[in-house]
Amino acid sequence: MSQSVLDALKARFGAAILETHSNFGDDTAVVASDSWKAIGAFLRDDPAMSFELFVDLCGVDYPERTPRFDVVLHLYSVTHAHRIRVKARIGDDEGNHAKIDSLTSLWRGADWLERETFDMFGIKFEGHPDLRRILMYPEFTGFPLRKDYPAQKTEPLIAYRTEEEAGLPLGKLEPFGPDEGMSFGRKVWDTHGTT
Amino acid sequence: MGELNSPPGTPAALQRPRHSVTIEGSEAGFGVTRFDAMLNWSRKYSLFQYPFVTACCGMEFMAVASPRFDVARFGAEAPRFSPRQADLLWVVGTISQRQAPALRRIYEQMMDPKWVLAFGTCASSGGFYDNYTTVAGIDKIIRCDVYVPGCPPRPEAVLDGLLLLQDKIARGDRTPGIVKPRQDPAMGLVQLGVPSAKKEGQR
Ligand code: SF4
Numbered sequence: 009m010s011q012s013v014l015d016a017l018k019a020r021f022g023a024a025i026l027e028t029h030s031n032f033g034d035d036t037a038v039v040a041s042d043s044w045k046a047i048g049a050f051l052r053d054d055p056a057m058s059f060e061l062f063v064d065l066c067g068v069d070y071p072e073r074t075p076r077f078d079v080v081l082h083l084y085s086v087t088h089a090h091r092i093r094v095k096a097r098i099g100d101d102e103g104n105h106a107k108i109d110s111l112t113s114l115w116r117g118a119d120w121l122e123r124e125t126f127d128m129f130g131i132k133f134e135g136h137p138d139l140r141r142i143l144m145y146p147e148f149t150g151f152p153l154r155k156d157y158p159a160q161k162t163e164p165l166i167a168y169r170t171e172e173e174a175g176l177p178l179g180k181l182e183p184f185g186p187d188e189g190m191s192f193g194r195k196v197w198d199t200h201g202t203t
Numbered sequence: 204m205g206e207l208n209s210p211p212g213t214p215a216a217l218q219r220p221r222h223s224v225t226i227e228g229s230e231a232g233f234g235v236t237r238f239d240a241m242l243n244w245s246r247k248y249s250l251f252q253y254p255f256v257t258a259c260c261g262m263e264f265m266a267v268a269s270p271r272f273d274v275a276r277f278g279a280e281a282p283r284f285s286p287r288q289a290d291l292l293w294v295v296g297t298i299s300q301r302q303a304p305a306l307r308r309i310y311e312q313m314m315d316p317k318w319v320l321a322f323g324t325c326a327s328s329g330g331f332y333d334n335y336t337t338v339a340g341i342d343k344i345i346r347c348d349v350y351v352p353g354c355p356p357r358p359e360a361v362l363d364g365l366l367l368l369q370d371k372i373a374r375g376d377r378t379p380g381i382v383k384p385r386q387d388p389a390m391g392l393v394q395l396g397v398p399s400a401k402k403e404g405q406r
Pocket of ligand 1: 258322324
């Protein structure tokens with residue numbers, strides 16, 4: 009669909025375009041992370057590209073791979089009705105040094121999506137005006153969409169009640185004991201003197 | 204005379220009524236009851252609700268509140284959007300860790316006596332969100348009187364929960380209660396994979 013975009017990227021950036029493919033018509037370019045912003049500027053400003061619409065930006069974690077993370081960018085051109093996916097690979101085995109240039113100066117829409125990617129994966133966007141957590145609370149530690157974040161781990165914002173405070177067990181209740189259930193199944197029933 | 208509830212051997216004139224007694228035969232007619240029984244009776248039929256609606260269960264909450272199921276029949280029709288004016292907190296939907304302080308604050312702002320109903324599996328136990336975002340049941344942060352399971356619960360189950368709560372209010376019982384599933388009357392009519400008797404007869 010937009011093979012011409014991939015060709016133009018390869019002609020312009022050469023070795024910075026690490027690989028390209030067009031699986032199922034989704035044109036994808038994997039690019040060197042240090043050209044990330046230059047490629048973004050080219051895709052937005054070149055008249056033959058004109059990717060005005062910043063569709064999505066996210067991270068992906070491949071724990072067995074080095075570099076460990078993908079940053080995935082989707083763009084759409086309203087003028088030419090073509091779209092492209094751009095990926096960059098960053099970070100070492102431990103997830104450290106996961107840094108990439110922020111695109112907020114090119115597309116305003118990048119702001120919250122970069123914050124979300126930072127919140128979930130710990131990827132730092134250099135040049136972002138306000139890189140804070142957006143979904144989780146500031147007290148949260150760790151990055152929950154990394155594959156090594158334990159699936160059942162929680163970091164409550166306020167302390168849970170203890171069983172002493174509650175005066176009853178806080179595990180799962182016995183559901184269908186003789187005293188549970190429908191009010192009219194109860195043995196004690198307020199009869200208001202009619203019995 | 205209704206059931207009497209006094210130590211054995213108490214003279215008949217001094218016996219205390221257990222709930223309420225209507226004495227027949229007087230021209231005017233009057234009743235006597237215990238004060239707390241009357242108070243609980245009036246409380247259970249005038250529950251002012253604070254809907255804390257956060258997720259998809261809210262759709263069923265709207266169904267319960269609207270004319271077809273009509274929670275007004277049980278004296279709980281008036282939602283109050285100030286916790287100061289409410290005495291029943293409906294926690295409807297998923298409570299995330301980030302909302303937990305807000306929920307506890309709302310609960311603390313309510314006046315006594317106050318009750319809490321956990322509407323749906325998420326509010327009762329966290330449901331299938333067994334991960335970093337979700338509080339695994341509101342009873343981890345506030346007390347809870349009635350749990351209504353279901354994802355989302357049908358309006359009938361919610362009304363069962365409300366009746367269970369009213370029953371608990373009348374008895375002054377604060378132990379948590381869970382609404383039982385009911386047999387679906389339609390279940391007996393059609394069984395997949397089993398030819399129905401009517402078809403057999405027609406053949
Ligand atoms: S119990 Fe089900 S319907 Fe209700 S809030 Fe949770 S996921 Fe939604």
